Amino acid sequence: MVYSRQKAGMSETGSSFSGAEPFTLAVDGMGGDGGPEVVVAGLAIAADRHPGARVLLIGDEATLRQELARHPKAAAICTIRPANSAIPMDMKPTAALRVRDSSMRLSMDAVAQGEAQGVVSAGNSGAMLALAKIVVKTLPGVSRPAMAAISPTLKGDVVMLDLGANVACDWRNLVEFAVMGEAFAKAVLGLPAPTIGLLNVGSEELKGDEKLRQAADVLRNSSLAAQFHGFVEGHDITAGTTDVVVTDGFTGNVALKTGEGALKMAFVLLRQVFRSGLLAKLGYLLVRPGLERMREWLDPRRYNGAVFVGLNGVVVKSHGGTDAEGFASAVDVAMDMVTHRFNESIREQLSRLDTLAAMRSGAEKEHPAVAAVS
Amino acid sequence: MVYSRQKAGMSETGSSFSGAEPFTLAVDGMGGDGGPEVVVAGLAIAADRHPGARVLLIGDEATLRQELARHPKAAAICTIRPANSAIPMDMKPTAALRVRDSSMRLSMDAVAQGEAQGVVSAGNSGAMLALAKIVVKTLPGVSRPAMAAISPTLKGDVVMLDLGANVACDWRNLVEFAVMGEAFAKAVLGLPAPTIGLLNVGSEELKGDEKLRQAADVLRNSSLAAQFHGFVEGHDITAGTTDVVVTDGFTGNVALKTGEGALKMAFVLLRQVFRSGLLAKLGYLLVRPGLERMREWLDPRRYNGAVFVGLNGVVVKSHGGTDAEGFASAVDVAMDMVTHRFNESIREQLSRLDTLAAMRSGAEKEHPAVAAVS
Structure with missing residues (x-):
C-alpha cells in the first residue's frame, strides 16, 4: 500500500x-x-x-x-x-x-x-x-526563489522547501514558500488539496521563534487556511504528516541531508546483517524481491530533481x-x-495573499515591535 | 566491527x-x-x-x-x-x-x-x-546551557548539541557548545581527543552565515584547533565524520528528529518486507539474529538521556x-x-578560551561591523 x-x-x-x-x-x-x-x-x-x-x-x-x-x-x-x-x-x-x-x-x-x-x-x-x-x-510577487524537492515518506511523497537557496528567511519568505510548495505538490504529486506544515521544534503554537509564529498566523488566516496543518517536527517529514513541509534554507538543507544519511546508514548496516553468515545470506535470497522494492521506493535517484520555484x-x-x-x-x-502550468497556480494564490499582506503591513506600521522581528 | x-x-x-x-x-x-x-x-x-x-x-x-x-x-x-x-x-x-x-x-x-x-x-x-x-x-564562563545527546553513526557514536535549549544562537554560544560537547564526548564516550564539526549547508569555508564563519574562525585559532574538523553537513552526522556535531538548538532539534524519523521509516518498511509472504517470513527467521543486533544498536532507548550541559x-x-x-x-x-568530572574539563577549556575571547572583543571594538553580526 x-x-x-x-x-x-x-x-x-x-x-x-x-x-x-x-x-x-x-x-x-x-x-x-x-x-x-x-x-x-x-x-x-x-x-x-x-x-x-x-x-x-x-x-x-x-x-x-x-x-x-x-x-x-x-x-x-x-x-x-x-x-x-x-x-x-x-x-x-x-x-x-x-x-x-x-x-x-x-x-x-x-x-x-x-x-x-x-x-x-x-x-x-x-x-x-x-x-x-x-x-x-523572479516571478512577480515573489521575494525570493526557493529550492524544492520530493522525498519519500510512510504515506507517499512529501514536498520540502527551502532546501538551501536562502539560509536566512523572514515570515514573508516562509509564507511564499508555502504557496509555492502547495502549487508544486499539485503539479508534481497530482494532489488536489495538499496539506502544509511549518517545520518547528514542537507542534504547540508557542514554540519556535517570532518569524515562525508570524508565518503560521498569516497562513491560518489565508486562503490556504483549510490546508494549513500548523507546526510539524522533524519526525513528521518521513511520517508523512503533511504533503508539504516549509522551512528556511538552512534547516531544510540540513534536514534533507540528515534524513538521507540516516537511511544510508540503515542500508549499510542491513548489508552487513545479510553478509554475516551462510544462513543470513540464504535469508537475503528469500527476502530479496521485497527488499528491492523497498530500495527502489527509497532510491535517491527516483527523487532526483530539485526545483528552483518562484x-x-x-x-x-x-x-x-x-x-x-x-x-x-x-x-x-x-x-x-x-x-x-505550475506558475499560473502560484500567481493565483499570491494575488489572493496580496490583500492579506497589505493588511499585515498596515498592522506593522501601528505596532513597530511586530515590524522589527519580521 | x-x-x-x-x-x-x-x-x-x-x-x-x-x-x-x-x-x-x-x-x-x-x-x-x-x-x-x-x-x-x-x-x-x-x-x-x-x-x-x-x-x-x-x-x-x-x-x-x-x-x-x-x-x-x-x-x-x-x-x-x-x-x-x-x-x-x-x-x-x-x-x-x-x-x-x-x-x-x-x-x-x-x-x-x-x-x-x-x-x-x-x-x-x-x-x-x-x-x-x-x-x-549556569557554570561560570558559560553564556547558555545547551542540550546534548548521543546518536548512533556508522563509525560509533556522535555527540550532538544543542538539541533545543536555544532556538537562536550567536558565535559565542556555538564556540561554548563545542567546548562542552568535547568534554561530553570525553566523559560519556571515553574518547581521548574527540573531533568536532560545525553543522552547515556545505563544507566549504564560505558557506553558511556570519555566525558560523565566526565560530569556525575562533575554533580554528583555539586550543581545540587540532580537534576542529571544520564544517560538516547533515549526512556527516550518521557517517560519523566527527565525534561531536555542534549546531544551534533549532537546527539540532530538527536534525535529531528527522534522523530518528528516517530510521523509523526504514524499520517500518522492513517489517512490511518481512511480512510480504511465506518465503519472506522464512528469510526473516534466518536473518533475525543479525537484525536484532542492528535494531539494538539503533535502539533509541540505548541513546536515551539528553544532558543539559553548562x-x-x-x-x-x-x-x-x-x-x-x-x-x-x-x-x-x-x-x-x-x-x-565532566564540569572540571569544561572549566579548564573555557579558561583557555578566555584569552582568545578577550582578543576577539578587542577586535570587535575596532571593527563595529564584526560586533554587529555576533
Whole structure:
C-alpha cells in the first residue's frame, strides 16, 4: 500500500505530450560530475517517457554529437545548440554570472526568450540560482526563489522547501514558500488539496521563534487556511504528516541531508546483517524481491530533481553526482511542472495573499515591535 | 566491527563505584508519561550496573514506597524524599518556576545543596531547563546551557548539541557548545581527543552565515584547533565524520528528529518486507539474529538521556515516553558524567578560551561591523 502512490507525471505526462502543444526543455549538456555522457544517456531514458517532448541540448557540439550518435532515442528528441564554455562545479556564482557563453547561461537564455519552457542542469547549484535570478527572473510577487524537492515518506511523497537557496528567511519568505510548495505538490504529486506544515521544534503554537509564529498566523488566516496543518517536527517529514513541509534554507538543507544519511546508514548496516553468515545470506535470497522494492521506493535517484520555484520558468537542478536514471527523473520533474502550468497556480494564490499582506503591513506600521522581528 | 565501540560508562562505572567515593543522584520520581512505575523499574535495572550508587528518590511518598516494594534492587539504593506536587508535562516553564515543592524542584535543590552530584528526570523539558538555570545555575564562563545527546553513526557514536535549549544562537554560544560537547564526548564516550564539526549547508569555508564563519574562525585559532574538523553537513552526522556535531538548538532539534524519523521509516518498511509472504517470513527467521543486533544498536532507548550541559551539576533529561530500559540508560549517562568530572574539563577549556575571547572583543571594538553580526 505504501508503494501505491505514483508521481502525477509518471502517468499523466505521456498523454499530455501526445496532444497539440509541443513543450521544449533546454538541457545543459555539460553539467554534473558525469558530464555529457550521463546527460545524454539520461535523455535517452526520458525520451521513452516523454515521446512528444523537444529538447534543446546545449554545450560542446562535437562532444554532444558523439554522445547522441550512441543514443538514437535521445537524438530523436534533441536539437544541439553549441556553447563555447561550461561552468566548473566549484566556480563562485559571481564569477559564473560573468561567463556569457556557458552552456548553463545559454540554457537559461532559451527559457527567458521563450524558446523553451524549462531548463534542466546537473551543474553548480549556486551558479544556477544566480543565473536563474538574473536571466529567467523572479516571478512577480515573489521575494525570493526557493529550492524544492520530493522525498519519500510512510504515506507517499512529501514536498520540502527551502532546501538551501536562502539560509536566512523572514515570515514573508516562509509564507511564499508555502504557496509555492502547495502549487508544486499539485503539479508534481497530482494532489488536489495538499496539506502544509511549518517545520518547528514542537507542534504547540508557542514554540519556535517570532518569524515562525508570524508565518503560521498569516497562513491560518489565508486562503490556504483549510490546508494549513500548523507546526510539524522533524519526525513528521518521513511520517508523512503533511504533503508539504516549509522551512528556511538552512534547516531544510540540513534536514534533507540528515534524513538521507540516516537511511544510508540503515542500508549499510542491513548489508552487513545479510553478509554475516551462510544462513543470513540464504535469508537475503528469500527476502530479496521485497527488499528491492523497498530500495527502489527509497532510491535517491527516483527523487532526483530539485526545483528552483518562484521563477518566470521551470528551472530544475539535477544532483551533480547522479547517473542516467537519476537525470531522467529530473527531466520528469521538469516535464510535470511545464505541463501542469505550475506558475499560473502560484500567481493565483499570491494575488489572493496580496490583500492579506497589505493588511499585515498596515498592522506593522501601528505596532513597530511586530515590524522589527519580521 | 560497527558494533564494537562501547559507551565509556558501560565498562568503567562499575569499577568507579566500587571505590571510596559514593556518588548520589537525585531522581525525580514523578516525571514522564509512565510516572513512578517506569522510573522505579528503570532504577532497578540501573542498580545492577551501578551497585555503589546512592539515589535520592523524590516524589509522592506512598506511591514511591509501593513501587520500591515491587523492586527490591531499586529499594537497596534508594532513599525516598517526599514532595507534595509534580510538574505536569504541559505546564509552562514560567508556571513551573513558581511551584516550590514539586518533585522536579526538590531534585534540583538536592544538587544545588550538594546532597547529590546529578539529577535525572523524565519530566517536562522546558520546566527542567528553566529550573536548572535558576536552581543549579549556569557554570561560570558559560553564556547558555545547551542540550546534548548521543546518536548512533556508522563509525560509533556522535555527540550532538544543542538539541533545543536555544532556538537562536550567536558565535559565542556555538564556540561554548563545542567546548562542552568535547568534554561530553570525553566523559560519556571515553574518547581521548574527540573531533568536532560545525553543522552547515556545505563544507566549504564560505558557506553558511556570519555566525558560523565566526565560530569556525575562533575554533580554528583555539586550543581545540587540532580537534576542529571544520564544517560538516547533515549526512556527516550518521557517517560519523566527527565525534561531536555542534549546531544551534533549532537546527539540532530538527536534525535529531528527522534522523530518528528516517530510521523509523526504514524499520517500518522492513517489517512490511518481512511480512510480504511465506518465503519472506522464512528469510526473516534466518536473518533475525543479525537484525536484532542492528535494531539494538539503533535502539533509541540505548541513546536515551539528553544532558543539559553548562550547569553547576549534572542534569539529565530522559525522554518522557521512555520505558524502564530507556530510563536506566539516562541513569547511565548521569553516572558517567558524575564519575568523569565532566564540569572540571569544561572549566579548564573555557579558561583557555578566555584569552582568545578577550582578543576577539578587542577586535570587535575596532571593527563595529564584526560586533554587529555576533
